[in-house]
Every structure is written in C-alpha cells, then in structure tokens.
Amino acid sequence: MLNLFEREKLDLQSLSPSDTAINVEGLNLWFGKKQVLNDISMKIPKHRITALIGQSGCGKSTLISSFNRMNDLVDGCRYLGKVEIDGRDINHSRENVARLRASVGMVFQRPNPFPMSIYENVCYGLKLQGMSLRRTLDDSVEQALRDAALWEEVKDRLFEPANILSGGQQQRLVFARALALQPDILLLDEPTSALDPLTTLYIEELMISLKKRCTVIIVTHNMQQAARVSDYTAFIHQGELIEYADSDSLFTMPVKKQTEDYITGRYG
C-alpha cells in the first residue's frame, strides 16, 4: 500500500543500546523527605528531540537535572535507581561529574551569559577543559556560534560584552556556549519561555538542526512547543511517568486519560 507520509515511530520499550542516549531504570528521587520522582523508567532515543511535559512541580526539571547530576547541588537529594549514558551508571561514585556535564550540556530558562565578551562566553568551557591554543579556540568559537545560528550576527563584534545582545541572541549565545563543548546530549529547561514568539520559532529551528549532532531533551510548559518540535514526548504527573510515546500519537491519540485531560486543558 502506498505510504503518502513517511513517519518514524521507534519502539521506545525495546530501543537497542546503540540507539539509546539515556536509559532511566526505576529512578526514584527525594529532596529531604519529599519524593519528587517515583519509579521512572524510560529510554530516550539518540539524535531525537524528546519533550518532557507536565504541570509545574511535577518533577520534569528534576528529571532532566538528574541526567547531568545537577541535583547533586541540592541539599538533601538522594536517589534510587539507574540513569545510564553510554552503558554506564552516571550516579556511580567513580563518575567524573565535570566530564559528564561537558558531554551533557544544559541551557536554562533565562539567558545567563557571563559578564564577559561574546568570545569569552563561548570559549569559557573550553578553557576550563584546558584548551589554550588560540587558533583552536577561534575555530571552536566560530563553529559553536555557527551551530547556534548566531555567527552572522556577531562575527564583527566578538569582543563586545555579551550583555549588549538581545534576549534571543543571548539565549543562542548560551546554546553556543553549551555546543562549544560538543555535547552528546543537550538538556533544555524551558529555553524559550522568556523569549518572544518569533525568536522562539528561531530557537526551535535551532533545536531541530541540532538533532544531527546531539540528542536534545526539552522541558517545556508550552504544549504547543512540545508538539511542534519534539519527536517523542513524556507526560509526567506528580513524579510519575504517565505516558511516553511518539509526539504524533501522544498529541492526537493519547492512551491515558490523564494525558488526554492535560493536553486538552481539562486537567484538575
């Protein structure tokens, strides 16, 4: 039978290790006595965009923060279960957290450029890693800014302070800073919520273009954004993974009633 529309639909349950960017198995997480994540198991496919949606406080930011151990910085955080990247448990005591965070980059809600030049912002992480050769740094900065679709706008003012850039440009600069380290995984925590709708669309295009290079995981309150950009979507409610499927299915025919209620605005 003729197939008019090509659609990929990976079997997320039985994703092979080579196609899996992150394998979460029975992840439970507590902040003090409060359990924030409850027995989450999911396989996040490589080179795809996976969106985490859910109500405020449902645990989605905590979940992506557990992919680069940002939760370690929170007092009283403890966890049970596994988060595997490339087959190794990143919560293992021998895990090199600095290296982990270089390979699992993160971009936050508000653009947070460092109070230094555009150039210095992008090569900051590289310098921390010990890269000092000017030529190599120049090339890396240019490539990262190109990847973040910012090069053409800033190439003539690389040494001007980053804070003169607009909000959208600053956010792309933060993307470039993360991309300079050539991460395998990019975590985006509400990356466009402080931006105007048009700039948001440009950032979304950037995310889609980044799929070729890395796996993108985005936390968003904006369901329309999740629907637009993501290949796969997970709906989280009160720390539990309610439904995790390809975005086409989840936004047209969700299986669970809770998901249906949430995406149709009947929640609560």
Added chain:
Amino acid sequence: MRQVKLNNHISGKFNIELENLRNSVLTMGGEVEQQMVDTLRAIKENNAGLAEKVVLNDLKINAMEVQIDEECMRIIAKRHPTATDLRLVLTIAKATTDIERIGDEIERIAKLVTKHNLPVSETIKSSMLSIGEHVVAMMRGTFNAFARQDEQAALNVYEQDNRIDRQYKSLLSYTSQEMRQYPELMEDWLEILWALRSLERVGDRCKNICEYVVYLAGGSDVRHASIESMQQKIDDLAQ
C-alpha cells in the same frame, strides 16, 4: 491569482509538512483521474479485467483518504495552523472526502463493466464515453487549479459542469425512450441509470473542489453561490 505560500515559515519542517500534504492530494487526484481513464477504456473495449483492476484500486484511494485525514489531524494538533495554513488544511480535508467519493462513483461504474452490464446500446455507449471525456477534462482542470491555487481557473472548470449536466439530461431522456422499447431489460437499464448518475456526480464533486480552491486562494466562501456571484467575489479578491 493569489497563492498560499507554503515554504516561507520559520519552521522548515512545517514547510515540508504542508508541501507534502498538498502533494498527497495531487497524488490522490492523479490516481482517481487515472481510474476514470481506465474505466472509460474498459467501457470502450468491454474489458472486464481492466474494470476489475479499477475496482481493486479503489482500496488504494480509500487508504489515501485515511492517511491524508490523519495527516490533517496531526498537523492541526501539532502545528495549530492559522489563516492561510488553516484554510489549506481544512480545504485539503474536505477535498479529500470529495476525491474519495469520486473514486467510489468510478468504482460503481467499473463494477458494472465487470458484470458485462454496460452499456446496452452503441448510442448509449458512445454518449457515455463522450460525457466521460468531459468529466476527465474537468477532473484534470480541477486538480490543476488546486495545484496552482488558481481561483479563476477553478471557476472556469466549475462552469464546465453545466455542459456535463446538459449531456446527462439528454442521455437520460434517450435512455428512458429505449427503456420503454425494451422493458424486459429493466435490470440492465437500472444499472445504466446508476452508472450515468455516477458519471454526472463526478462533475458535481469536481465543482465542490473548485469551490474549495476559491476559498483556499482568497478566503472567500463561494459555496451555494451563483456563478456570477462567484465571479464577482473572485474579481473583488483580485483588486
């Protein structure tokens, strides 16, 4: 002529999705047009095998309708199209239903050929083929107008249905005379009447699609309007 530009969204993926959706309708339209050409050939050559192929091929057209509907729903759910994009998706969803029904009408005619029930006399056969040729031309014109989003071309095609209606009425009147002469062939006559009706209905379906093309190109709903009023609306859009 004003065209809905499909390729100037910030989202490249959305551009591709809309382009693919539009192309899918043209693919479906091309299939249905070929079905009609094959059916006319089957009538002309009394070729039951070819008619059988047409009947089977209708399953493919049905499947296309389902796929296009699903894609329209997916785009509405995921992209929240507005303005021209929304009109395009709605137009396609409606046009697809009409194209599928055209497929059903053609299948009905082809089924009669498979039973060697068509047509009883050479006069009816040649008149039917003549109507069929005009219907094919109308289908072709409809899909071309859709592809180019050309509301004036759509209106020109729309008007062609009058000729098909005249031919249909004239053939109907001839057939009823024949029926009176050969009442013992009543079952065959009924089948022929159904086939003629189906042929005429294809023209009506094309008219519907032409109305959607005017709506798509200019945002003006011309359903249930007279041709003069449609022309006036198109002229207004051009100004």
